[in-house]
Amino acid sequence: MIRSRAGFTLIELMVAMTIFGLVSANMMMISKSGASAIKNEAFHSTLEDEANLTSNRIRRALLSASADSLDPVIPAPLGSDHLQFQMTLGADEKGETLFGEPEKIHWAADPDGRGRVLWTTSPALSNERTLVWSSAIPNLANGELANGLDDNANLLTDETGLAFAVQEQEELKREVEVYLTVLRIDPNGKPTPSQRRILVTCRN
């Protein structure tokens, strides 16, 4: 009588387990790197979104601002970490130009040692209101050191993570250069900056 020879030999099992182990290890590496890539991608995407959103908000505010109301008017290489202005709202029924409340976009240090971009209406008045547009703005722009030199070659010296340089053109047209640096810690623990430079000509 012939008995059935079901089962695996030891060598077959060992080979199968080895192959399985190799494949699993590769699979785990791939999935881990994939997950890490997704995390990094998500982080960078969020960082870029934050930088875009903040710079767009600043741009929209300054586009509608009255060129005459910009304060301070400091050109490069000095710049300023704040800018006060008034938006032109339109004309009333008598044809007189209407201006909005005074507004201010400024950098402010927060308790964590980093900085924030704040938008304030009616600054120093009883109806002052403040919104935080971004809370990851360093006290020095990316690549900049507090040494009195223009380290990052953007024609500004020792500028903060938010810097305004106002250039006066002919006939009181004013261009505002805005330098923005958003700095966050990535999933690997490394500080990662995102920079924006926008040039806005006040339309009013």
Added chain:
Amino acid sequence: MQYSSFRTLQRVPKTRRGGALIASLIMATLLAGLGAGLVQVQTAITRRQMSAIDQTRAMYMAEAGLAEAFIALAQGKSGAIANANQPAKLGGGLFWVEATEGADGQVLLRCTGIIERAHATLESVVERSVSPFGRLGFFGLEEVVLRKGARVLADKDQPALVRSNGDVSLAPSIGGNLIEGRIIAGTNGLIAMGPGSSVSTGMEQARRAAVLPEILVPNLPQGNLQQALEPKHANIGPGGLDAEELEVDGGQEVRLIGPLVLALDTLEVEDGGSLLIDASAGPVIIHVRHELTMEEGSVWQHEAGSISDVSLFFHGTDPVDWKVKGVFRGAIVAIEQDWALTGELDFQGSIAVKSLELLADVQVRGSEEATNLIAGVPSVPTLVAWQFSDAPDAEILNCLTDPKNWLKQHQIEPVKSSSAAAESEVSLQYVTKDGAIGVYQGLPSEFDFSKASSVVQQVWMDGLIGEGQLGPPPAPLPSYASPVGNGSSSKDQEKNEGHGSHKKDGDDHKDHGAHPKHKHKQTGSKKQHGHDGDQKDSKKKHGHKDHKVNKHSNDD
């Protein structure tokens, strides 16, 4: 012995069972899912970035639309460009502009720009046509001096304006001055007020100096006016003429009938002579190059026509003798001249000179019309305010598909932005090479501008939207003031209520019986550029034929 699940004749040995295929399929499915997820994430990121870029592009598209509307306003049109039902195309996007009349000749322009599926809406308030001179009121480039008792009165609800790029002085003596309006001195100028003076609206320093454009003498056919003045009462115009001199003797009456453009080397009216101005049919524009003499006892009498239709431009540097009496309604521009207004002349309008002096007890009045409009001066719109706005409620913006697909589905062809203004046909009044007045109606691109030595008036009429294609009926076009040279801001608004676009036959250029529902007038010399008085002088030395100024003839 077992059979396979499909009951084939082949027998499957027991030892050949296995789940490797299933396991590998599951793993492959998982990997494929993971990959698809990654692709989706990346696609979403890319789509978001493209959307952000498109949003910015849409904002610039809206700005481009506002610029088109601005140009249309400068040409005397309404500022409306295409509409939401049939937008204009520019580059890879679409836009349309809605124009709404505001107060005091201001226009609210709202432009919506579309790029792919992103859109942005911008608003701007524009002062339709601001005469660079008229808006200055009583202006002295270097200074304005009001002697004792001089008064500057307001016109209806429009306060008067006394302005200078330098100082403004009000008589420092008892019985001071009255200004029913405001004073604006130069950026570093002073306002000196004597006791008893009063200014009703306010005083301020200008934020910027007034910049005045150069006004050139138009290129007109040559002629001799003196022979035409033989009788005691003579009429000149309508038409256009360049002559050496116009000399009105004592006891002589010369009537200038608009539309009339005169370029003279010398204008002299002697004691007892009268210059009568009839601008009822069109503007009367006088350019004097060298010598202007209105002797004591001479008369300037405004008979008919609006204030914005009469202009006197003096281009010379020799002192002006201006002792005329009578009634002056219009604008004087003489930037190289010191000018004094006396109490003998009833003056209403605007004046822009080098240094202005209102002599003792003289009373002048500003003009609401002349603030914005002066015949013979190209006027340009001025931006008052610019801002972001909410998107209008338009079907094209609310559609679920790409707007371009939506247009295709509705079989709507967007129009070219260059021909998308609500008005396309024009009625022109111009001075021909012979000095007569010609009239043309039709598309401006089909008019031979070489036939005209000067365009006196330009009226925009309702036209087609785009190239021969009538889109869905747009919103009712607002009535609007004429841009230059015609005080129609209130009168024509009443006439022009209730309008809409209409279809016209393509060849119907000379339909003088047509009554366009919209009239957008613009006056000004068409060919003011590239010609100066020196060239004219050299031509005159070679003599010229006598010229009879004819009444207008239809010439196309």
